[in-house]
Amino acid sequence: MMAVSDQLVGAAIAQSRELLLLLDPKSLSFIYSNSAAETALGYESGEICSLSPHDLFPEFTAPELNAILDNLSVDVNKHSVMNTVLVSKLVGLRDYYLQLQGVELDQQEVILISGHDVTERMAETDQVHEMLAEAQMDSMxxxxxxxxxxxxxxxxxxxxxxxxxxxxxxxxxxxxxxxxxxxxxxxxxxxxxxxxxxxxxxxxxxxxxxxxxxxxxxxxxxxxxxxxxxxxxxxxxxxxxxxxxxxxxxxxxxxxxxxxxxxxxxxxxxxxxxxxxxxxxxxxxxxxxxxxxxxxxxxxxxxx
Missing domain, CATH: 3.30.70.270 (Reverse transcriptase/Diguanylate cyclase domain)
Incomplete structure (x- = not known):
């Protein structure tokens, strides 16, 4: 794991306009969510910490998430990026680009999850792909x-x-x-x-x-x-x-x-x-x- 100060992590979480979550890899539970995450997804303050990871990340089962987290702990400089969906209380599923990084906080190993909503971008990309597929099919x-x-x-x-x-x-x-x-x-x-x-x-x-x-x-x-x-x-x-x-x-x-x-x-x-x-x-x-x-x-x- 890469060691960083508690102050640095706290400042990043407090000031970031992106979604930021802290996940305990042992209990597979959220221990912190910033206000940007709660506002964007429509949750009350602290509500995300009452959810299981699968409730928020429906595409991943517990074994799949465990495998991702185990992979992160192998190399202190390693991080993982992914496009996946998050459950929003406001509008259902939203597409997010996320980065998962192992950090040490109060001598505890946690996973820092950061990311931003890319739903509109994904929709535009899907539309372009559909147009290209239609054009290709038309030529056939x-x-x-x-x-x-x-x-x-x-x-x-x-x-x-x-x-x-x-x-x-x-x-x-x-x-x-x-x-x-x-x-x-x-x-x-x-x-x-x-x-x-x-x-x-x-x-x-x-x-x-x-x-x-x-x-x-x-x-x-x-x-x-x-x-x-x-x-x-x-x-x-x-x-x-x-x-x-x-x-x-x-x-x-x-x-x-x-x-x-x-x-x-x-x-x-x-x-x-x-x-x-x-x-x-x-x-x-x-x-x-x-x-x-x-x-x-x-x-x-x-x-x-």
């Missing part, structure tokens, strides 16, 4: 459908494929083909096609497990990842999608109807995701030339 999305772009979809597909291989359980891959999109653009104009694409994207987002499991495959096709898919779950998904797409209605274009077709692949291959997508797309095209079916079970050749 297809502008027409609001779904993932194919290149950003591939890592998620790879993870699903790896897990499928490890568990020996197949996953599903659905190719949703908006077959008459070229005709919609030609008959009703580009704005109609854009609205349809956007609405289809919204429908798809609601049926996939997570948003990253759906992507613009190419042109008028959308790809959906279906981890742990079963025959029943795929049947339900197909029915849901077909009903939702059939319900699309535009007063400006009352005759507009979307013709959707689907290709389903089940498997647990070890090929590259791009290879699988390419073979699935090729097999779907070939089978569509043979028969005009709403749902086609795909079985692409995956030989190297």
């Amino acid at each position: 999305l297809d502008s027409a459908t609001g779904l993932m772009q194919r290149v950003y979809f591939l890592p998620y597909m790879n993870n699903v494929m790896m897990k499928s291989h490890e568990t020996k359980k197949p996953f599903g891959l659905m190719l949703l083909d908006l077959e008459n999109m070229p005709e919609i653009n030609e008959l009703y104009g580009q704005p109609a096609g854009e609205r349809v694409f956007l609405h289809i994207g919204q429908i798809v987002k609601r049926v996939v497990e997570v948003p990253e499991y759906a992507a613009r495959f190419s042109g008028k096709k959308i790809c959906l990842l279906l981890p742990m898919a079963t025959k029943k779950s795929v049947q339900d998904l197909v029915s849901h999608l077909m009903r939702a797409i059939a319900r699309l209605y535009y007063p400006e274009w009352p005759e507009l109807k979307v013709k959707a077709r689907m290709g389903i692949y089940f498997g647990s291959p070890t090929v590259d995701p791009e290879v699988l997508l390419e073979r699935v797309g090729t097999d779907y095209r070939d089978r569509r030339l043979e028969a005009d079916e709403v749902l086609t079970l795909l079985n692409p050749s995956l030989d190297p």
